[in-house]
Every structure is written in C-alpha cells, then in structure tokens.
Amino acid sequence: MLRAIFSHPSGRIGGTIVVIYVVVALLGMFDVTPHSPLQQYRIDRLHAPNMIYWMGTDLFGRDVASRLMKGVGQSFFVGFCSVTLATFAGTVLGLTAAWFGKAWDGLVMRIMDVLLAFPAILLALLIIAIAGPGTWTSIAAIAIVYTPIFTRVVRGPALSIKAREFVDAARTFGSSRSYILTRHLLLNLVAPLTVQVTLALAWSLLTEAGLSFLGLGTQPPASSLGLMLADSRNLMETAPWLLIFPALAIMISILGFNLLGDALRDILDPRTRRSAA
Amino acid sequence: MSYLTRRLSTFPLVMLGVSVLVFVAIRMVPGDAITAMLGTEAGLLTPAQREALANYFGIDQPIAVQYWHWLLGVFRGDLGISVTYGKPVLGVILERFPLTLQLALMSMCVALLVGLPAGVFAATRNERMSDLGVRIFAMIGQSTPNFVVGLLIIYTLSAGFGILPTMGEFTPLLAHPLRNLGQMILPALTLGFAFAASVTRISRSAMLDVLSDDYVRTARSKGVPKRSVIWRHALPNALIPVVTLSGVEFGYLLGGAVLVEQIYALPGLGRLVLDAILQRDYALVQGCVLFIAFNFMVVNLIVDLVYVALDPRIRLGEGG
Numbered sequence: 001m002l003r004a005i006f007s008h009p010s011g012r013i014g015g016t017i018v019v020i021y022v023v024v025a026l027l028g029m030f031d032v033t034p035h036s037p038l039q040q041y042r043i044d045r046l047h048a049p050n051m052i053y054w055m056g057t058d059l060f061g062r063d064v065a066s067r068l069m070k071g072v073g074q075s076f077f078v079g080f081c082s083v084t085l086a087t088f089a090g091t092v093l094g095l096t097a098a099w100f101g102k103a104w105d106g107l108v109m110r111i112m113d114v115l116l117a118f119p120a121i122l123l124a125l126l127i128i129a130i131a132g133p134g135t136w137t138s139i140a141a142i143a144i145v146y147t148p149i150f151t152r153v154v155r156g157p158a159l160s161i162k163a164r165e166f167v168d169a170a171r172t173f174g175s176s177r178s179y180i181l182t183r184h185l186l187l188n189l190v191a192p193l194t195v196q197v198t199l200a201l202a203w204s205l206l207t208e209a210g211l212s213f214l215g216l217g218t219q220p221p222a223s224s225l226g227l228m229l230a231d232s233r234n235l236m237e238t239a240p241w242l243l244i245f246p247a248l249a250i251m252i253s254i255l256g257f258n259l260l261g262d263a264l265r266d267i268l269d270p271r272t273r274r275s276a277a
Numbered sequence: 278m279s280y281l282t283r284r285l286s287t288f289p290l291v292m293l294g295v296s297v298l299v300f301v302a303i304r305m306v307p308g309d310a311i312t313a314m315l316g317t318e319a320g321l322l323t324p325a326q327r328e329a330l331a332n333y334f335g336i337d338q339p340i341a342v343q344y345w346h347w348l349l350g351v352f353r354g355d356l357g358i359s360v361t362y363g364k365p366v367l368g369v370i371l372e373r374f375p376l377t378l379q380l381a382l383m384s385m386c387v388a389l390l391v392g393l394p395a396g397v398f399a400a401t402r403n404e405r406m407s408d409l410g411v412r413i414f415a416m417i418g419q420s421t422p423n424f425v426v427g428l429l430i431i432y433t434l435s436a437g438f439g440i441l442p443t444m445g446e447f448t449p450l451l452a453h454p455l456r457n458l459g460q461m462i463l464p465a466l467t468l469g470f471a472f473a474a475s476v477t478r479i480s481r482s483a484m485l486d487v488l489s490d491d492y493v494r495t496a497r498s499k500g501v502p503k504r505s506v507i508w509r510h511a512l513p514n515a516l517i518p519v520v521t522l523s524g525v526e527f528g529y530l531l532g533g534a535v536l537v538e539q540i541y542a543l544p545g546l547g548r549l550v551l552d553a554i555l556q557r558d559y560a561l562v563q564g565c566v567l568f569i570a571f572n573f574m575v576v577n578l579i580v581d582l583v584y585v586a587l588d589p590r591i592r593l594g595e596g597g
Contacts (some may be wrong), residue, residue, distance in 0.1 A: 027586050062564050110291070111294070113289055113291045113469040114298055117292075117294075117295050118295070118566070118569075118570050119528070119532035120529075121532075122532050122550065122566060122569055122570070124549060125535070125551065126562070128554065129303075129306070129559075130302055130303070130305050192444065202420070206422045209422060209425075210422060210424060210535075213424055213536060214536065214539065215555075216536065216554075236428070236435070237432075237435055238433070240436065243429075247425045247429060249419055250421075250422060251417070251422075254420040255416065255417060255420035256581060258416065258419060258420050259416065267572055
C-alpha cells in the first residue's frame with residue numbers, strides 16, 4: 001500500500017506533506033517547540049524572521065514558529081478527534097442501516113437527509129450557537145457535520161455487499177451477525193472509507209481554521225492557525241510574516257491531504273485501476 | 278416509484294425534519310428564553326412577572342404545542358421578532374438577502390468564466406505541461422480556504438499597490454451600481470477562486486471522458502474542425518456534471534459566505550447568522566438557519582431536476 005502511494009505522483013507529494021504535517025503536529029502537541037508558544041519576549045515584539053525567531057514574533061513578542069507548531073498540533077487534534085468520531089458514528093449507522101433495512105434504515109437515512117439539508121458551515125455554527133465556542137464544541141460540530149457523509153459512503157456499498165453470495169454463505173455456515181458485519185462487510189468497506197477519511201481530514205482542517213478565525217473555535221491564549229490569521233489582520237502590512245506563515249501552513253496541509261485522498265482514490269478504486277492498466 | 282416522484286415526495290418530509298431540528302436545537306441552549314430576551318434586566322423580574330411573560334410568549338406550554346404554533350407562524354411568514362434589531366426576523370433576513378444573492382451570482386460567473394475554459398484547455402492538452410500546470414493550479418485553488426485567499430488578496434493589494442478594498446458603508450446595487458460593483462468584485466473573486474478550481478477539475482475530467490467517446494472520434498474522422506469538435510460536439514455533453522457542481526456550490530453560497538463577508542465587512546446573510554449567534558439573538562438564529570436551509574434544499578432540488586432533464590438515463594431509471 002505504502003509503495004503504491006509513493007509510486008503515484010500525487011501520492012508521493014501528498015504523502016510527504018502529510019508525514020511532515022503529522023510530525024510537526026506531534027512536536028507541537030507535546031510542546032517540543034523552539035520557544036514556549038506563550039512566552040512573551042517583550043523587547044522583540046513584531047520582530048522579523050531571523051535565526052532566533054525563524055518566523056518572527058507577534059504583537060506580544062511570542063515566537064510565531066512555536067505558535068504555528070502548536071497551532072498545527074491543535075488543528076491536527078481537532079481534525080483527528082472529529083474525523084475519528086464521524087467515521088465511527090457514520091460506519092455504525094451506515095452498516096446497521098444497510099443490514100437491518102426497513103424502518104431503521106428509513107429512520108437513519110431521513111435523519112441524515114435532514115443533516116445534509118444544511119450547508120456544512122451553517123450546521124457547525126448552529127451547534128456552536130447551542131453549546132458555546134471552544135475546542136470540544138468544534139470537534140463535536142465537525143463530527144456531526146461529517147457523520148451523514150460517512151453514513152452514505154458506508155451504506156451504499158454495504159447494501160450491495162450484503163446481497164453477495166459470500167455473505168449468504170457465511171450466514172448459512174452460522175456465522176454470527178457481528179462477525180459478518182465486521183469481517184465481511186466492514187473489511188470490504190476499508191477502501192472507500194480510507195479515501196473519505198483523508199478528504200474529511202482536509203475539510204476538518206479548513207473548518208477548524210475558519211471557526212477559530214471567527215472566534216468560535218479554539219480560544220486564546222491557546223494557539224490555532226485560524227486565530228493567528230485573525231490576529232494578523234490589522235498587522236499584515238507591518239508584519240506580513242504573521243499572515244504568510246499560518247496561511248501557507250493551512251494551504252499546504254490541506255493540499256497534502258487532498259493530494260493523498262486523490263491518490264488513494266486512484267489506487268483503491270478498481271475502475272481507475274483497470275483503466276490505468 | 279420514479280426518481281422524480283421519490284425526490285419530490287421526500288422534499289416536504291425533509292423540510293419538516295429541518296424545522297423540528299432547528300426548533301429543538303434552539304431550545305437546547307442553556308438558560309431560559311426570558312433571560313435570553315431581556316439579558317441582565319431579567320433578574321429584576323418578580324416570579325409573577327416572569328410567569329406572565331412566559332404565558333404571553335407561550336413558552337409555558339408543552340414543546341409540541343410551541344412547535345405547532347411556531348410552524349403555523351412560519352407558514353404565515355412570521356419567524357418571530359429579532360431582539361437585536363427590534364424588527365420581524367423575516368424583514369431583517371430579506372434586507373440582507375439581495376447582497377448574498379448578488380455575491381453568489383457574481384462568484385458563479387467568475388468560476389464559470391475561469392473554470393470552464395481552463396478545464397476544456399487542460400483536457401485537450403491531456404498529460405502535457407500546460408495540462409499539468411492547470412491541474413496544479415486547480416488543486417491549490419481547492420486547497421486554499423476562501424478566507425485565506427481573501428486575506429492574501431487584501432495583503433497583496435495593500436502591500437504591493439498601496440490600495441485598500443472599500444469597506445465600511447455598503448452601497449446596494451440599485452442605489453449606485455458602479456460603487457456597488459467596486460465593493461463586490463474582490464469578495465466575488467475571493468469566493469470564485471476555489472469555486473473556479475472545482476469547475477476546472479470537474480470540466481476537465483468530464484471533457485476527457487467525452488473526448489474518448491465514439492461520436493467525437495467519428496466527428497474528428499469526418500474532418501470536423503478541432504475547435505468545432507471541442508466546443509459544439511463534446512462540451513455540451515460534458516456540461517452535465519458542471520451544471521450539478523455549480524448548482525450545489527451556488528446553493529452553498531446562498532447560505533452566505535460567513536468568512537468572506539466577515540473579511541470584507543459585507544452585511545450579508547452569513548454575517549447576520551454570525552452576529553445573531555454572538556449576540557444570542559435566538560429568534561434571528563432560528564429564522565436565518567431555517568431560511569438558508571430552505572434555500573439550500575430548493576436549489577438542490579432544482580439541480581436534481583435539471584440533471585434529470587439533461588440526462589434521460591436517470592429519468593428512465595437506469596442511472597438513479
């Protein structure tokens with residue numbers, strides 16, 4: 001699999017970006033940063049990038065590179081938690097809807113239709129309006145917005161796999177329901193789920209940055225890429241590094257996940273594989 | 278049941294579900310409605326006054342009854358009163374809507390004017406350097422959040438050319454068209470950027486599919502000029518996915534572009550929702566969310582109907 005990703009042109013670039021992103025995020029999450037992200041070097045306020053402050057300092061004299069690493073860690077944390085939740089909820093709902101059918105399927109899919117009737121960012125804002133801004137609300141909001149998409153991604157293929165002979169055979173042999181659901185259905189859904197997870201991660205990074213930019217996500221003094229961009233608005237002419245580095249970090253990380261998602265789709269989708277061959 | 282009947286029959290059901298969700302969601306906000314309405318002054322009320330107010334607004338009744346009254350009001354166009362503006366919610370929304378509609382239309386024009394030719398150009402030069410260039414550009418466009426694009430545009434203009442986009446008092450289109458367009462062009466370009474990237478990608482792949490079809494090969498072998506093969510024979514058939522994508526994106530934009538409106542200080546629907554949330558004006562949040570979801574669903578329904586009209590396979594039940 002790894003070899004396939006790295007021999008695909010988009011996969012190679014996307015995969016490399018994602019690996020670097022995850023390393024930076026983990027370093028940021030565990031506070032392995034050049035300076036403390038909250039330490040204020042008052043003499044060096046709004047200092048341009050140099051050997052000590054690689055990406056300069058902000059209005060309070062805090063090191064931008066350290067805050068950026070912390071912010072990448074924060075967005076990774078939000079993205080990882082929300083996408084994990086959405087994948088789990090969507091998979092359980094999609095699988096059970098496909099398996100039990102009838103009223104349960106109808107109920108689940110109508111609820112998902114209702115959730116999909118909202119533009120994504122609006123639904124996230126509605127959830128934040130109820131629960132108040134903050135990191136955990138952002139995670140819940142992004143997870144709820146993405147659950148219907150995972151449910152649909154799982155239910156469709158699960159329905160067609162359920163009708164296949166090997167599932168009938170497993171039933172005849174007396175395999176338990178949970179065994180068939182996890183061993184036969186779920187394993188066959190790994191490919192579409194993997195692609196969706198990668199794309200969902202890209203979207204969650206984008207949404208987390210957007211919500212924090214609006215002041216509804218991560219709250220100061222904690223660091224987040226969206227917050228850094230919001231802070232840069234009034235200072236972008238005097239201290240452009242406050243805008244450029246977080247903007248590049250967001251763009252490159254989303255680009256990485258999108259490229260990796262595209263590559264995975266090419267690799268895992270049998271139709272494109274056949275046409276490529 | 279045909280696809281069309283199924284699609285049309287689920288619409289009212291889903292809309293009803295949306296109304297229940299919006300109604301219940303707002304009532305899940307911690308704290309009671311009277312405190313939300315009056316703020317700190319609610320503390321001065323005696324229990325009897327509180328009770329009288331609850332009775333007046335009908336919030337002492339069971340939630341199902343409250344929902345029923347609210348739904349009847351919605352059908353009459355009564356979405357409640359906004360505490361912030363002291364006016365009916367629907368009126369406030371309709372004041373903001375023309376800007377959002379104009380912005381959505383302008384962004385779509387930018388996206389189609391840039392994305393479609395770029396997609397066709399890339400498809401006709403498949404796997405060459407120019408195709409690669411367009412694809413990279415489209416991928417970057419899709420990966421850049423629109424508020425980042427907006428900030429970078431503002432920075433480039435102010436640092437590079439010493440100009441700042443006009444912000445502050447907004448001029449409606451009919452009041453002063455030129456000034457209005459001056460204020461709207463940058464937000465439209467900002468929103469159109471990612472939209473154009475999606476149009477480029479989808480029109481490129483749709484054109485690639487169509488260009489390998491037999492009828493295109495036949496047209497070519499008959500000696501039809503290349504330009505005519507591309508624009509008259511191939512493009513109309515490649516437009517179906519582009520129409521769908523543009524419709525769905527347009528539906529999103531009608532919900533207001535919260536972030537871009539915030540950056541350019543435009544009083545659109547997106548900022549109205551955001552301000553309503555920040556000011557805890559729940560009648561307004563509820564009204565806006567319902568209005569936007571309704572628009573979004575109607576646009577999606579129209580997109581589906583257009584799709585069916587364009588592709589008879591779905592109408593006949595082969596592709597649906």
